Amino acid sequence: MNEWMxxxxxxxxxxxxxxxxxxxxxxSALLGLxxxxxxxxxxxxxxxxxxxxLGLFIDAMRTIPFLIxxxxxxxxxxxxxxxxxADVAGLIALTLYHGAYFCEIFRSQRRVMPKxxxxxxxxxxxxxxxxxxxxxxxxxxxxxxPLIGNQLIICLKDTAFLCIITVKEVTxxxxxxxxxxxxxxxxxxxxxMLYWIISLLIEYAIRWLGxxxxxxxxxxV
Amino acid sequence: MDLxxxxxxxxxxxxxxxxxxIAIMLGVSAGLLIALVRRQAIPLVDQALALYISxxxxxxxxxxxxxxxxxxxxxxINLNKNVAAxxxxxxxxxxxxxxxxxxxxNNFSRDxxxxxxxxxxxxxxxxxxxxxxxxxxxSLPALVNEMSFLIKGSPAIAxxxxxxxxxxxxxxxxxxxxxxxxxxxxxxxxxVMIGVMVKAQASAENKARRLAM
Numbered sequence: 001m002n003e004w005m006x007x008x009x010x011x012x013x014x015x016x017x018x019x020x021x022x023x024x025x026x027x028s029a030l031l032g033l034x035x036x037x038x039x040x041x042x043x044x045x046x047x048x049x050x051x052x053x054l055g056l057f058i059d060a061m062r063t064i065p066f067l068i069x070x071x072x073x074x075x076x077x078x079x080x081x082x083x084x085x086a087d088v089a090g091l092i093a094l095t096l097y098h099g100a101y102f103c104e105i106f107r108s109q110r111r112v113m114p115k116x117x118x119x120x121x122x123x124x125x126x127x128x129x130x131x132x133x134x135x136x137x138x139x140x141x142x143x144x145x146p147l148i149g150n151q152l153i154i155c156l157k158d159t160a161f162l163c164i165i166t167v168k169e170v171t172x173x174x175x176x177x178x179x180x181x182x183x184x185x186x187x188x189x190x191x192x193m194l195y196w197i198i199s200l201l202i203e204y205a206i207r208w209l210g211x212x213x214x215x216x217x218x219x220x221v
Numbered sequence: 222m223d224l225x226x227x228x229x230x231x232x233x234x235x236x237x238x239x240x241x242x243i244a245i246m247l248g249v250s251a252g253l254l255i256a257l258v259r260r261q262a263i264p265l266v267d268q269a270l271a272l273y274i275s276x277x278x279x280x281x282x283x284x285x286x287x288x289x290x291x292x293x294x295x296x297x298i299n300l301n302k303n304v305a306a307x308x309x310x311x312x313x314x315x316x317x318x319x320x321x322x323x324x325x326x327n328n329f330s331r332d333x334x335x336x337x338x339x340x341x342x343x344x345x346x347x348x349x350x351x352x353x354x355x356x357x358x359x360s361l362p363a364l365v366n367e368m369s370f371l372i373k374g375s376p377a378i379a380x381x382x383x384x385x386x387x388x389x390x391x392x393x394x395x396x397x398x399x400x401x402x403x404x405x406x407x408x409x410x411x412x413v414m415i416g417v418m419v420k421a422q423a424s425a426e427n428k429a430r431r432l433a434m
Contacts, residue, residue, distance in 0.1 A: 063415040067376035067387050068408045075394065076401040153279065160281030164380055171284045178291060185292035192280050192288065199279035 003183045007190060010177045017173025018194050024087070024159045024169060025198070028094035029152055035095060036102025040110060040140065041132055043103070061100035066158045069093045074165045090162040098155045105151060109144040110136065142209075142218035149206035153199045160195075170194055222402045226393045230403065233389030234410050240303065240385070241375050244310035245368050251311065252318025256326055259319070270319075277316035282377035285309045290381045306378035314371045321363040325356045358432060361425040369418035372411070386410060 007014075039058070043051055061069070074089040084092070113136065121135045141148070163172035174191035178184040259270050277285075289312075290305040300308065329352060337347040379388035390407050394400035 060412065063412040063419065064408045065373040065376045065387065065411055067379075068404065068411060071387065071390060071404050072401075072408065075391075076404045079399055079401040157279075157281035160283040161377065163283060164376075171281065171287065174284070175287060182295075184288070185295055188284060188288035188292060191284050192276065195281060195284065196276055196279040200275075 003181075003186050006181045006183055007177070007186055010181070010187075013173045013177055014170065014190060014194075017168060017170035017191075020087075020167070021156075021159050021169040021194075022198070024091060024094065024162065024167070025156050028091055028098060028159075029155055031091075031095040032098035032102055032155065033148075035099025036106055037137060037141075039099065039103035040106045040137075041129075043107065044132060044136075058100045058104055061097050062104065066093065066097050067161045067164065069097050070161060070165050086162070086165050086167045090159075090165060090167045094155060094158060094162075097158070098151060101151050101154075102148070105144050105147045106140045108147075109140045113139055113143075139218065142213040142216075145206050145210050145213065149202060152202050152206075156195065156198055156202070222393075222397075222399075222406060226397070226403060227406065229389050229393055230386065230406050230410060233384055233386040233407070234414070236384060237372065237375050237386040238414070240306055240378060240383070241310065241368075241372050244307050244314060245371060247307070247311040248314035248371070249318050249364060251315040252320075253322045255315065255319035256322035259323060260326055274316045274319055277313055280313070282309060282313055282374045283380050285313060286377050286381055302378075302381050302383050305381060306383055310371060310375065310378070313374070314367060317367045317370070318364060321360050321367065322356065325360045328359070329356065358429050362422050362429060365418055365422040365425055369415045369422070372415060372418070 039054060042054060045051070070090060070093040073084060073093050074086060077084060077089075117135055117139065118131055121131045126134065159167075159169055160171045163169055163175065166172075170191050174187040178187035181187075255270055255274075259267055261267075286306060286309040289309050290300065290302065293300055293305070333351055334347065337351055342351075376385060376387035379385050384392065386407050390400065390403040393403040397403075
């Protein structure tokens with residue numbers, strides 16, 4: 001049992017790592033969702049060069065592993081003279097990568113959204129950006145909640161990759177503790193439990209939002 | 222980047238491919254097995270499997286790989302790096318595959334089972350001849366999607382020192398001091414690999430739709 005005491009003594013390391021993971025996840029999820037919505041707005045309308053370019057960016061993000069993007073920002077960019085700290089590189093990588101996925105999720109819901117809603121809004125004199133903000137975005141977000149929840153959990157799990165580019169998050173903390181005291185099993189079990197708790201909370205929040213959405217009439221999922 | 226660097230990248234790509242390939246085969250079969258066992262709703266076993274699926278879906282691959290590679294030796298199980306990597310990828314993907322198989326099983330029509338029983342088919346023959354081919358067609362798009370997720374997650378195995386397609390870029394950069402090009406090259410190879418999976422998924426979807434299942 002005294003191995004658990006060692007873990008308890010090392011609680012500061014875990015707590016610091018956990019906070020860093022939460023911070024990385026929280027900020028990148030928020031920015032990623034905003035980026036996804038922005039990309040969706042920019043992709044509205046007929047295809048042109050710029051929109052094709054955005055589509056290419058989204059496809060690129062969807063076909064590379066997250067770690068390659070993190071490597072590119074952290075190891076690759078300094079060659080071009082841009083030097084980012086590990087935390088900032090990780091945050092930008094998470095935001096760009098998951099922003100593209102969020103946009104893809106929104107786009108798949110946008111395609112199946114009934115045309116009548118938009119036409120009705122236009123008939124009522126809503127301007128272009130207002131149609132998007134008041135009609136399209138709420139509909140798209142509320143009908144894709146389960147997919148957003150999945151993507152948020154993937155985003156949370158991708159923060160663990162950042163320990164490879166030396167970000168001090170919870171997996172790195174567990175690895176540090178196990179290397180110092182040689183208690184690998186319990187150290188990583190604690191880390192896994194922490195991830196599990198966050199992902200259960202995400203699932204719970206998504207379900208709660210789903211119920212809220214249903215009350216407001218977004219039940220045609 | 223010279224030819225030697227490209228060859229190293231291809232070698233890394235091969236490592237990624239064979240380890241992911243074995244994990245995919247094991248994970249798809251294990252997923253089906255888990256889904257079938259869960260369908261029997263055996264007390265305790267069912268709850269244990271549900272817990273496993275919930276945990277495995279929430280655990281990052283990096284953490285899982287480190288956990289298995291570093292902690293199993295302390296209970297007397299020594300794994301080499303390759304086995305630890307395959308085990309971690311399999312444990313991860315099997316949980317997702319189990320859910321895919323389970324939803325296909327749940328949506329399977331009862332009429333066909335009754336028809337098979339009426340003409341005297343045994344349960345096993347029914348499963349092998351009637352059920353499995355249809356389950357496979359229905360699940361294939363989602364399974365292929367999960368396979369591309371597995372390949373996108375596979376760089377996690379680099380954390381225990383396996384030189385996969387991502388890790389090999391460090392090796393090349395340590396000689397050339399130009400990390401940008403090998404990383405871009407590796408990204409390109411990943412794009413090709415996962416692009417193929419995406420195409421395969423689309424054609425699997427078309428096939429499932431054509432057979433109207």
